[in-house]
Amino acid sequence: MSNKIEKTFEIDGMHCAACVANVEKGLQAVNGITDSRVNLMTNSAVVAYDNTKVTTDSIISQITKLGYKAKLGRPDILKQNERELVRSKKNFIGAFLFTVPLMLIAMYPMFTDIELLAIKESAVVQAILGGFILFYCGRSILIDAFKQLTNLRSNMNTLISMGTLTAYFWSLYATYLIFNGGEEFLYFESAAMIITLILLGRFFEAKSKGKAGEAIKALMSLTPPKALAEINGVELEIESATIQKGMMLIVRPGERIPIDGRILENRPDIDESMLTGESLPVSKIEGDEVFGGSLNGNIPFKMEVTTERDQTLLSSIIRLVTDAQSQKAPIQKLADKISSVFVPIVLLIALTTLAVWYFVAPESEMMVRSVIAVLIIACPCSLGLATPTAILAGSGRLAKEGIIIRHGDIFEKVTKLNSVIFDKTGTLTMGQLEVVEVKSFAEMNEQDIIGLTASAEIQSEHPIAKAIIAYQKKYQLEKRKIKDVTIFPGFGLKAEYNNRRLVIGNSTFLKKEKINLGNAETFGESEMQKGRTVIFVALDERITGMIALADKVRPEAKDVISYLKSEIETITLLSGDTRTTAGGVARTLGIENFEAEIRPEQKQTIVQSLKRAGFKIAMIGDGINDAPALAEADIGIAIGSGTDIAIESSDVILVRSELSDIIKLFKFSKFTMQIIKQNLFWAFAYNILAIPVAAGIFYPLFGWSLSPMIAAGAMSFSSLFVVLNSLRLNSIEL
Structure with missing residues (x-):
């Protein structure tokens, strides 16, 4: 049994990319921790470690030593954003209320001959107001900077603290000189305004983070706060949080279903659009599964709870979206590497600036203001937000479309794909056989052939039998009295009809029964070339009809293949069906490469061989037999109506089971990567210039x-620009 496990920790106190780098470096320095992924946008760390060497308490202790607060568990992004919003708003308002009078006192004499206070009194009042703003409203910035210093590390708070403290204590020194008859520039208002602008930027950033998390908020709001339970025959309203597996619930018309379960009474129409994107209500009957968060339409029904609250479809979707938003894309690694050395470089630049201006113009105010401006404007916050804000907004936007991504690097991976492999049955096709052609050869018409065959197949559970029976019911065709039915699995059946011998089956079976197919065989071969399944009907050794069935190609499949042809190099169809059937579907969709009659492990082998040839592969499937290939591919995409095993093996889930969502995934991944690149370009260019x-x-x-x-305002605007640019993903039409 492996000792390596992975846990998620919530971290409080990170503000920039340098913070992320500090936490990651600090964690990876611990013996027993094999990997750590820290995300600024979700304030979380996913830590992989050997539990024989490291405990969760020691991990929390290490993060605390680095200057941050931590606790075990997935962060509640909504509550986290709410706390951050309240805290940043409170700090900003306090700073603003004291900055206004400070700015009036400091700046008023520049625009008028009237002085509000004498020079000495003005300096003292400015020192008091500035001190309150810096040391109280901005205390979290200073405290964090001090913690970083004790760990011999640095981040954006280090730069802000150095800049504002330099301005403040220089001004205190200048105040001393003023009281002794000198004339010096004061920067109390600069220190105060810097802190105020930084706090304003963090307030707007917190608001923007909240907007980026609206997809999760919308999903969480689908669970009603209360539910109607039937306990010992009595209906009682209870809190949804207290619902347990096995309980009986009553769901009235217009109410949302509180949890997953099974219908016991009545046949309601359920609106599942918020979960699956399907616009039409789904008719349910007794025994059908219903999902928490979906809406009851027309009549009340009784249901039995079949899952625990944390195992519902809705909670799974929320968990997947949250996990994706906590992941780090490969493109972020460049930003992280730069951020880890960025602050020390800025400190070196600030010292160089100080030295140069000291020798060039020691009496000039340029020396002090340039050093402060360098320290303030170079904060790497926008670098840290460039990628995670886009992933947060992008994954949330796709979730609204019924496309769930499980990892934050999916967007980048999709843009690098050059090969797509499709499973056939249930992916490119509907996974259900349908009667598409009925042909009569003698004595019976098409309706008679269907009625006769459906009556003979009534006891069979074979997909072909079910399709023919469904066709007979759909068109209400007359049934026939059949007796002495004998089924030969994989071949057909024999029976008696009106004292005549009835044989139904494939061509091999009929030939074995000494029945001459004649011209019917030619028609059958023609249908099979189209990828269809053909069965023949014979009475007394004479062919009377033929039925062609097909696993209907999804209506959107052709458009999807056409789009992918313009985007990638190769498209391959894999199927366990016969070469004739698989080839027919491939030709219909314009797919040149296909493999037929292959086993599940062969699908995985094909994926491996293509990867060795240098292809970046997406595998799209829905069945248990697709799971190994889905897991092996660079990206596994599961159709939502598929098996749980296929879904668990995949990286992307198409909840609505619509193949056209693949086009949305490809297009949106391009948009998201464009946004990320724009963000990174802005963050780098801003600092360079x-x-x-x-x-x-x-x-x-x-x-x-x-x-x-101005430097403080520009730094805050830089971070805000990155966040707002990422939020554009919410408005992109798909």
Whole structure:
């Protein structure tokens, strides 16, 4: 038994990409931890470790030593965002209320000859107001920076703290000089405004994070807070949180079903659109499964609870979406590597700026304001948000479309695919046989042939029999009295009808029974070339008719194949059916490469061989026999109506079971990667362009410089831009 396990931890106190890098490095330095994936957007860490060497308590202790709060368990993103929003709003309002009078006192003399306070009194009041803003409203920034310093690490709070503390204590020194008859520039208002703008940026960031998590919020809201239970024959209203497996519930018209279960009484129409995207209500009968979160339409019904609350379809979808949002895309690794060395580089640039301006113009205020501006404007927050905000918004948007991605790297992987493999039955086809052609050869018409065959097959559970019986019921064709039915599995049946010998089956079976197929064999071969299954009907050694059945190709399959042909190099169809049947479907859809009569392990082998040839492969399937290939492929895509095993082996789940959602997945992955690249470009370009201006490099030539206040506003805007750009994914039409 393996000792390696994986746990998720909620982390509080991370603000930038450098924080992420600090936590990851700190965790990976612990003996026994094999991997750690930290996500800034969801404030979580997924840690893989050997439980014989490391405990969850020691992991939490290590994160605490790094300067952050941690606890075991998946973060409740909604509550987390709510707490962050309340906290950031409170801090910003406090800072704002004290910054306004401070700015009036500091700036008023610049625009008028009237002084609100004398110079000395003004300096003291500014120091008091600025101190409250910096050390109370901005205390979380300073505390975190101090914790990082004690661990010999740094992050964006390090830069903010150094910039604002430099401004504040320089101003205290300047105040001392003023009281001794000197004239110096004060930066109390700069330190205060920087903190206020940073807090404003974090408030907007928290609001934007909340919007990005709206998909999860919408899913969670599908569970009603209360339910009507039948306990000992009495109907009682109970909290949904107290529902247990085995309980009996009553669901009235217009109410949402609180949990998964099985219908015991009545036949309601259920609206499952919020779960599956299917717009039409689904008619249910006794014994049918119903899902929590779906809406009862027309009549009340009684149901039995068949699952625990944390094992419902809805909770599974929420868990999958949350997991995907907690994953890190490969493209983020570049940003993380840069962020891990970014802060030390900025500190070096700030020291260089200080040294240069000290020797070039020691009496100039440019020395102090340039150092402060460099420290403030270079905070790497936008780098840390560039990828996770897009993944959060993108996975949530797809969830609304009934497309569940299980990993955050799916978007990037999809854009790199160059080969797609399809299972046939249940994926490209409906997975249900239908009668598509009936031909009469002698003495009976088409209706007689169906009525006769359906009557003979009435006891059979074979898919062919079921399809013929369904066809007979659909058109209400007359049944016949059949007796002495003998079934030969895989071949056909023999029976008696009106004292005549009745033989129904495939061509091999009829030939074995010494029945001459004649021209019917030619018709049969023609139908089989189209990928259809053919059975013959004979009375007294004479062919009377032929029935062709087909596993109907999904109506959207042709459009999907046509789209994929324009996007990737190869499309392959794999099937356990005969070569004739598989080839017929392949030709219908325009698929050139197909393999027939293959076993499940052969599907996996084919995927492996294509991967060895350098292909990036998506496998799309729905059955148990597809599970090994789905797991082996770079991306496994499961049709939602498929088996649990196939779904568990996949990376993407098409909940609505619509093949056209593959087009949406491909298109949306492109959009998401474009957004991520735009975010990263902005984050890098912003720093590359802004830092030289803040350092005052262009001041001697063009007079370009940045005040610390403008630097703080630009830094906050940079992070806000990244978040808002990612939220554009919510408005993209699919």
